[in-house]
Structure formats: C-alpha cells, structure tokens
Amino acid sequence: MMKIVRLCQFSDVDKLVELAHKAGPGMTTLKPDPSAQAARIDRVRRTIEGSAAIADQGYLFLMEETDTGEIVGVCGIETAVGLEQPFYTYRIDTSVYASREMHIWSKMDKLTISHDLTGYTELCSLFLDPLHRVSCNGALLSKSRFMFLAQFSDRFGERVCAEMRGVFDEKGDSPFWRALGSHFYRIDFHEADRLVSLGKKSFLAELMPRFPVYIDFLPDDAKACIGATHKDTTPARHLLESEGLRLERHIDIFEAGPVLEARIDSLRVMRESGLCSVVISDTHKAAPSAPHLIATGKLKKFRTGLIYTAPEQGLIMLTPAEAKALQVSTGDQVRMMEAYPRRVV
Amino acid sequence: MLIVRPGKLSDLDQLERMARSKGPILHSLPPDRARLQELILRSIDSLQNEIDYPGEESYLFVLEENGTLYGSASIVALAGQHEPFYAFRNEVVVHASRELHVNHRIHALVMSHELTSCTRLTGFYIEPEKAAYADLLSRARLLFIAQHRQRFCKDIFSVLPGIADAEGNSPFWESVGRKFTRRDFAEMERESAGRSRGFIAEVMPVDPLYVPLLSIDAQRVMGEPHPGSRLPYQSHLDEGFEPDRFIDIFDAGPILTNTLDACYSLRHSALHHLAYTSDVHGTASYLVCNTSASEFRCIKTHLPKQLSHDIALPTALAATLEVSTGSDVRCVKLNHSGAA
Numbered sequence: 072m073m074k075i076v077r078l079c080q081f082s083d084v085d086k087l088v089e090l091a092h093k094a095g096p097g098m099t100t101l102k103p104d105p106s107a108q109a110a111r112i113d114r115v116r117r118t119i120e121g122s123a124a125i126a127d128q129g130y131l132f133l134m135e136e137t138d139t140g141e142i143v144g145v146c147g148i149e150t151a152v153g154l155e156q157p158f159y160t161y162r163i164d165t166s167v168y169a170s171r172e173m174h175i176w177s178k179m180d181k182l183t184i185s186h187d188l189t190g191y192t193e194l195c196s197l198f199l200d201p202l203h204r205v206s207c208n209g210a211l212l213s214k215s216r217f218m219f220l221a222q223f224s225d226r227f228g229e230r231v232c233a234e235m236r237g238v239f240d241e242k243g244d245s246p247f248w249r250a251l252g253s254h255f256y257r258i259d260f261h262e263a264d265r266l267v268s269l270g271k272k273s274f275l276a277e278l279m280p281r282f283p284v285y286i287d288f289l290p291d292d293a294k295a296c297i298g299a300t301h302k303d304t305t306p307a308r309h310l311l312e313s314e315g316l317r318l319e320r321h322i323d324i325f326e327a328g329p330v331l332e333a334r335i336d337s338l339r340v341m342r343e344s345g346l347c348s349v350v351i352s353d354t355h356k357a358a359p360s361a362p363h364l365i366a367t368g369k370l371k372k373f374r375t376g377l378i379y380t381a382p383e384q385g386l387i388m389l390t391p392a393e394a395k396a397l398q399v400s401t402g403d404q405v406r407m408m409e410a411y412p413r414r415v416v
Numbered sequence: 417m418l419i420v421r422p423g424k425l426s427d428l429d430q431l432e433r434m435a436r437s438k439g440p441i442l443h444s445l446p447p448d449r450a451r452l453q454e455l456i457l458r459s460i461d462s463l464q465n466e467i468d469y470p471g472e473e474s475y476l477f478v479l480e481e482n483g484t485l486y487g488s489a490s491i492v493a494l495a496g497q498h499e500p501f502y503a504f505r506n507e508v509v510v511h512a513s514r515e516l517h518v519n520h521r522i523h524a525l526v527m528s529h530e531l532t533s534c535t536r537l538t539g540f541y542i543e544p545e546k547a548a549y550a551d552l553l554s555r556a557r558l559l560f561i562a563q564h565r566q567r568f569c570k571d572i573f574s575v576l577p578g579i580a581d582a583e584g585n586s587p588f589w590e591s592v593g594r595k596f597t598r599r600d601f602a603e604m605e606r607e608s609a610g611r612s613r614g615f616i617a618e619v620m621p622v623d624p625l626y627v628p629l630l631s632i633d634a635q636r637v638m639g640e641p642h643p644g645s646r647l648p649y650q651s652h653l654d655e656g657f658e659p660d661r662f663i664d665i666f667d668a669g670p671i672l673t674n675t676l677d678a679c680y681s682l683r684h685s686a687l688h689h690l691a692y693t694s695d696v697h698g699t700a701s702y703l704v705c706n707t708s709a710s711e712f713r714c715i716k717t718h719l720p721k722q723l724s725h726d727i728a729l730p731t732a733l734a735a736t737l738e739v740s741t742g743s744d745v746r747c748v749k750l751n752h753s754g755a756a
Binding site: 166168169170172173175177179181250251254255256257258266271273274277278280281282283284285287288289 | 509511512513515516518520522524591595596597598599604607615618619620621622623624625626628629630
C-alpha cells in the first residue's frame with residue numbers, strides 16, 4: 072500500500088469533485104463543480120502538450136492510494152501568476168523619518184499595493200483529506216511540487232511563491248480586514264473572497280487603497296495579523312519553509328497572511344536532489360533509511376512517492392510493489408531527495 | 417478707543433507679557449523676547465521699504481487702548497520664502513466599483529506645499545476681556561492689504577490653533593505626529609521654536625494618510641479651532657475664507673483659505689474723502705483705516721448705512737486715525753455671516 076502524487080487527468084473529474092466536497096466552502100480554489108474542475112484539468116492537458124499560453128499554464132496534482140485508486144489530496148502549481156488578472160499583494164516597505172537636528176529617528180513600515188510577484192510561479196490549491204493527515208502524507212503532497220520544479224525547471228521562471236492562509240478571530244472574521252479592507256471595500260470579507268474565487272477581481276483594483284498605508288495606524292490586533300499564519304496552516308508553512316521559501320516583504324491584501332517566496336535555484340531541492348537509476352529486486356532487501364522523495368522523470372507520467380530507502384552509488388533499489396506504484400522499470404532514471412532536511416546538530 | 421497700529425520696539429515688554437500668558441501655544445505669539453523683537457524689527461523694516469511684490473516682509477500689528485496692548489496679529493507676505501510651507505490638504509479619493517454597486521469617498525490627508533506662495537495671516541492673540549474686538553484686530557489686516565495690494569500675494573490663508581487639552585496635548589498629534597517623531601507635542605513645538613522648519617520635511621509622512629485609519633479622537637478635531645480661536649475663526653468666515661481645504665500638520669487646526677479678490681474687506685471696502693469733521697450718527701458698524709503703511713491706523717466705529725464718497729468723521733476719531741480734512745480713508749461696513 073503506497074500513496075503517490077501524480078498529474079491529474081480527465082478521468083479524475085468525479086473524484087476531484089468528491090474531494091472538493093470534503094474541503095468545504097473555505098477552500099475557494101477547490102469547488103465541487105464538475106465543469107470548473109474539467110476546465111482546470113483541460114488546462115493541465117494543454118500545459119503539458121505545450122498549447123497553453125504562459126498566462127494560462129498550470130498543473131494540478133492528485134494524491135492517490137495506489138491499491139484502491141482513492142484520491143485523498145490535491146495540490147497545484149501555476150506557472151506564472153498575474154499575467155492575465157493582476158496579482159495583488161501588499162509589499163511591506165520601510166521608511167525612516169529622521170532629523171539629526173531634532174534628535175528624531177523613527178522607523179515606519181508601510182504597506183503598498185504591489186504587483187511585484189507578477190510572473191512568479193505559484194504553489195497553490197493544496198488540500199489533504201483530513202482522514203489522511205497522518206505520517207508523511209502532508210509532506211509528500213506539498214513537496215512533490217518541488218520535485219516537479221526541479222525535474223522540469225525549464226518550464227518555470229526564476230521565482231516561486233505561495234500564499235498562506237492568514238489569521239482569523241474566533242468568529243471567523245479577519246481583524247486585518249476589519250481595520251483596513253472594510254474601509255475601502257465596504258463589503259464583508261467572505262463576500263470579497265468569494266468574488267475573487269469567482270474571478271471577479273476588477274473590484275480589487277477599483278476599490279483598493281492607492282496610497283501606502285502606515286502599519287502604525289492600524290490597531291494592534293490587525294498589526295498582529297501581518298505575515299501571521301492561521302494555526303491550521305502553520306504545519307504547511309513549516310513544510311514550505313523547510314524547502315527554502317520565506318516570508319520576504321509580501322502579504323495578502325485581504326487578511327495579511329504571508330506570501331512565502333524564493334528563487335527557484337536556491338530551493339533545497341535544487342541542491343539536495345539528484346538523479347539515480349532504478350534497480351528492481353524482490354530478493355535483495357535495501358537497508359531502511361530516512362524517508363526519501365522519489366520522482367519519475369517523464370512529464371505526462373510524472374509521479375512522486377515516498378520510500379524508506381536511500382540511493383547508493385547512483386542506484387536506487389525498489390521492491391516490485393514500489394516500482395509498480397511508481398510505474399518505473401529497471402534502468403529508469405528517477406530524481407530523489409531526502410524528504411526532510413537534516414537537522415544540523 | 418481701541419486702535420490697531422503697527423507694532424514698535426517700545427511694545428516689546430507688553431508683547432512678551434501677552435506671549436507668556438496662557439493660551440494656545442501654536443501660531444500665536446512666540447514666548448521668546450528675542451524672537452518677538454525680531455518680529456517687530458522686521459515689521460518696521462517692511463513698512464518703511466517701498467515694496468512692489470511680496471518677499472521676506474512680515475507685518476506685526478497690535479491692538480492698543482490708551483497705551484495698553486490687548487492683542488496682536490501679523491501678516492507674512494509670502495508664507496514660504498526660503499522653504500516650503502507645509503500643510504495637510506484634505507483630499508477625497510473616490511472608490512467606485514460598478515460590479516459591487518459601491519461608490520464611496522475616502523478622505524486622505526496629503527502633505528502639500530501649495531500654500532508656499534500665498535500670503536499668511538498669523539500670530540493672532542487677543543486678551544479675553546477685549547474679545548468683542550476680535551473682528552477689528554483680525555480684519556484690520558485685510559484693510560491693510562486692500563490698501564497695499566502690491567505687497568501681497570493673490571492668495572491668502574490663515575492658520576488657527578487646533579484643539580488641545582489644558583496640558584497642551586493634541587489628539588491629532590497623538591495619532592499622527594507622535595508616530596513619526598516619538599515626541600510630545602509641546603516638546604516638539606518648544607524644540608522647533610526659532611529653528612528652520614525644514615525638519616518637518618524630514619520627519620513627517622511623505623505618503624497621504626487615510627483619514628479612516630486615524631483615531632476617532634484625531635478625526636474629530638480635524639479642522640476644529642481651539643475654543644480660544646472661535647472669534648478669529650468667525651472673522652475669517654465673515655471675510656469669505658474657506659475652512660475645509662487644508663489643516664495644520666501638527667494639531668490639525670483649521671487653515672482657512674481665500675483669494676484676495678474674494679475677501680469681503682477687499683471687495684466691499686472703498687476709499688472715501690474726509691470732507692470735514694463733525695459728530696456722526698450712524699447705526700452700522702464699520703472698520704475705518706488710513707492709507708499710510710508705516711503709520712497705519714484702523715478703528716471700529718458706527719457710521720451711516722450708506723456712505724457717499726465724501727464723508728465726515730468726528731474730530732477725535734480723525735485724530736486717532738491721524739488723518740485730517742482732505743485725507744482719504746478706507747471704510748468697510750462689517751458683515752456677520754454667522755453667529756459671532
């Protein structure tokens with residue numbers, strides 16, 4: 072029994088819709104709508120085949136239980152955000168107000184609407200069935216995308232980002248929205264979020280603050296939201312951070328959640344992953360090791376799994392069951408990386 | 417009889433006494449003898465020189481009765497001679513979305529230099545016991561300007577003290593200035609006294625401030641005059657000044673603006689020929705001034721509702737104005753647009 076992450080296909084529409092039902096209304100990018108999911112999968116097909124424009128390119132991956140074919144998770148990569156609809160973030164800028172004559176030195180951070188992340192590759196749409204949020208499933212699902220980025224780096228630009236869900240109070244309201252967005256948008260946070268998920272984004276540009284906003288003018292509960300992650304999202308954030316993404320200077324314009332970012336060439340996967348050849352043997356049992364991500368090489372047939380075996384001298388020993396799940400044969404090239412960075416003791 | 421006349425060096429003691437009396441600390445008299453002396457000297461100098469266009473001049477007037485001073489008011493010919501004059505401009509940003517059926521206005525404060533090349537009315541102070549003469553003291557300056565137009569800019573404004581508590585704490589400063597300077601309002605005012613105000617550019621926000629993000633207390637005092645300034649505030653309204661375009665960057669006190677052409681005292685004042693002196697009976701309040709710069713005198717009196725070109729004034733009043741039969745005097749009938 073093994074879970075693998077693979078690209079989504081047309082035959083997955085029903086399963087994807089079923090998964091979306093489990094995600095609930097909070098997950099605005101995963102709706103239980105068959106036509107919307109079919110359109111998304113078609114976009115993946117056109118992306119793979121090379122007929123989609125850069126603005127339209129995107130990948131959707133599913134986590135599948137290989138024995139049963141059950142779909143338990145989904146995640147995506149958008150090749151380049153903001154090329155069609157603008158991609159808005161707040162950039163945190165620093166200005167210092169100082170006068171030597173008056174012995175004044177005061178650092179004031181401000182939020183400025185930005186399109187800085189235009190053209191960034193985005194990691195997105197991650198959802199794992201709550202029943203399967205155990206062992207390394209979350210790590211496999213999230214990190215499979217890094218294996219894909221490394222394996223097909225010529226399909227992506229220089230930089231990658233990921234928006235993380237921000238902080239909400241016990242009533243489900245965003246203190247940041249209350250203090251800032253509500254003055255400008257005059258609609259409810261969830262209504263605004265819903266419109267964005269429907270692609271009705273023009274109101275963003277029409278209503279957003281055009282001038283920078285000094286953070287010091289916000290109440291404390293709103294300030295505390297800036298760059299902070301919802302507690303349910305914190306493990307996902309740590310996974311991405313372990314791969315080299317960081318909160319730099321960008322946050323979500325609605326709820327101030329962090330937008331993590333990195334140069335693709337500085338990701339851990341670019342340093343620590345490597346290629347090796349598959350050897351299948353049902354007699355020779357490899358020594359157990361720390362979990363490793365293993366990704367197959369072919370674009371359409373891309374699959375990532377997690378095995379507890381380490382490569383040796385450019386070879387990776389797989390059991391026939393593992394080879395079957397990953398759809399590899401002896402002699403195939405695969406990319407491998409330890410699933411978790413080693414702690415420096 | 418109360419008169420308004422240019423300040424002179426012998427007024428220094430009394431000016432210092434008034435400057436040290438309790439009152440709003442901004443935009444009135446500096447409680448500093450050396451600075452006061454400098455202001456008087458500059459005023460004397462400005463009045464004596466032939467001036468064809470506004471420059472470094474400033475004019476200091478005092479309200480006097482029988483040798484006792486009860487107030488003072490000044491004019492700065494050009495608000496920013498060597499550096500900008502800073503003010504917050506009230507701007508409205510319209511945010512509209514057809515899709516959401518949203519259309520609303522958001523106020524923002526924008527640091528502006530627009531008032532730099534305007535004439536500034538400033539330094540207004542009046543003793544409470546003579547408050548009834550606030551209009552004389554404040555508006556005498558506009559009669560002076562009417563008589564000596566070439567000395568001033570075509571636009572004019574006046575900054576009045578904003579709301580502050582008895583300790584001198586300003587709610588607007590607490591919400592805005594303090595964030596950028598980390599200083600008390602009074603401390604800031606004291607330390608900046610006598611210095612170039614160039615530091616303002618260094619320490620105040622370069623970006624517009626959205627008003628809804630300011631504290632409620634700060635929003636409430638924007639453009640509100642200090643209780644002690646209601647009378648001059650009303651005098652400015654009577655002159656047709658607009659109160660809402662700008663506010664002070666420190667305490668959000670009102671900055672009232674007008675063009676000289678639109679000032680009531682410039683539109684409605686006229687030169688009259690003093691044909692003879694005699695007792696005059698009238699029911700309308702007038703301000704009357706002479707045509708001299710360095711010996712400027714202005715008084716408030718009652719005259720008939722309708723004045724012909726040739727007028728009469730009582731002998732004592734003519735003497736106070738330092739005019740005699742055959743002189744020209746400038747008169748304006750006082751109006752009161754609101755409750756004074």
